[in-house]
Amino acid sequence: MDDVLVTASLLFVAAAATAAVFNRDPARQAVVLSLLGLGLAVAFTVLQAPDVGLSQLGVGSALTPLMILLTVRKVRKVRRTEKGAGSGPGSGGGKRRR
């Protein structure tokens, strides 16, 4: 039973990590990274390291993806402003989402 759980969680981690690498959109990557964090937390727990699993859950699947998402948002905002300033009003930007 333990071996099945360990194998399943490791396979999930490998799949999620591969998906994170092949995903080219950083915002989607953050979501996949969050899933990867969850998979790693399960893997650590079934390998009897619940302390590490708990850290992984907090940092890997909540904190890091949130920081990536906020960074993506900032970068996109700066790019929109630059585009808008470069080619005149009305071209870039579009609707701003809050």
Add this chain to the structure above:
Amino acid sequence: MSRRLRLGVLAAGLLATAALLAAAFLELPAFGGARHPYGDRAVEASLARHTANTVSAVNFDQRAFDTLGEETILFSAVLGTVVLLRQTRGEHREAPEPASVPPALRRYGLAALPVTLLTGLYVIAHGQLSPGGGFQGGVVVATAFHLLYVAVDYRALERVRPVGLYEIGDAAGEAAYVLLGAGGLLAGAAYLANVLPYGTFGTLASGGTVPLLNAAVGLEVSSAVVVLLAHFLRQALEIEGGGERE
């Protein structure tokens, strides 16, 4: 250096690393074996100091000095982020407009907030007894506040989160760990030695200095994460301009 030469150097480096890793893995003990010389000694030492969670006994008693280093890494990293993400010349702040949140998300978020907060505090307080401790619980406490951003909006989060106060909390947590270590010196033992009475095994007050060090780390980590996310949020939501370079 030509492209070909660079690829050659890279290939040589990768092959050597792969060979060294393979050689090292071949020497490892088999997975899930019964012989754990370090583990046995760590468990014995943690039981002798009435700390039920051996991982906490290693982190906050047997290897407490290493944890001081880890705590300082987080402290300095957050300090660096605060400096890098400050508002610079040519940038100004714009208050973000209130966002509308689906009622179901709002209900779920507001219901989850107190539960998450309590879970975080529980994890910090029970570090000496069950898996978790200051690091893990601190992150949970900090994420609990940010449920307000998800469930209500940014202004609601700002209202319950005076960043200056959390900056003080960050520094106070770090200082508390250093000073608790110095307490060992005052008691005539080594720095960060576990000098307090060990208490009754399996109760909240067991483990000597372990719960106190956990509380210091919990304060430091939760404040540090709040400050870190506050600067990321401020950059993403409030600070405008600065795209142009002088």
